[in-house]
Amino acid sequence: MNFLAHIYLSQGHEKLMVGNFIGDFVKGNQLESFEEEIKIGVNLHRAIDEYTDTHEIVKLSKGKLREKYRHYSGVIVDVYYDHFLAKNWDTYHQIPLLQFTEQTYQQLLKYNFILPAGAQRMLPYMRDGNWLFNYSKIEGIHQALSGMARRTKFNSKMEQSSEDLRIHYSEFEAEFTSFFKDLTSFSSDWIKREFS
16 A cells, blocks of 8 residues: 555554554664554554555556556555545545644654654655645546656556556555455554554
């Protein structure tokens, strides 16, 4: 899953959300430098990624893209799924998406001094371009995937993948909806175990 889903799945726990947000930026023994609740958030991020990568529905989504995008298909599906979460946000959360994203940036900025360098560099761009809100539009997804394509060492072709989203839109949306129910239950159970 991508940023919006990781933040949403933190269930409103601020420090858990910070850890979940920075999960991809924390390497090796860096984890030990954080306070306990943020460490739990990083581990939640990793558990979500592992669950997602091994889920049969996600494999089905990636299968539509693998021939063209190879190992980038998983990255693309993560972004597609954030699009469907943003697009259908009112189904999942009582706070409107624009308000939720503004609150999220404010919360993250409170912890800016502990964020890994990569997350510190990215956050102002994320906030100024309101990536989390713009995931709700295909144009926003195109911008996100084109930005990722520019940062890859190889020709990933990810800048073309918003067109594949349009072609298989209803299939990807149905797969996301089914998968996200499972992921929400998994994350909720994981958090309960950690805080019991």
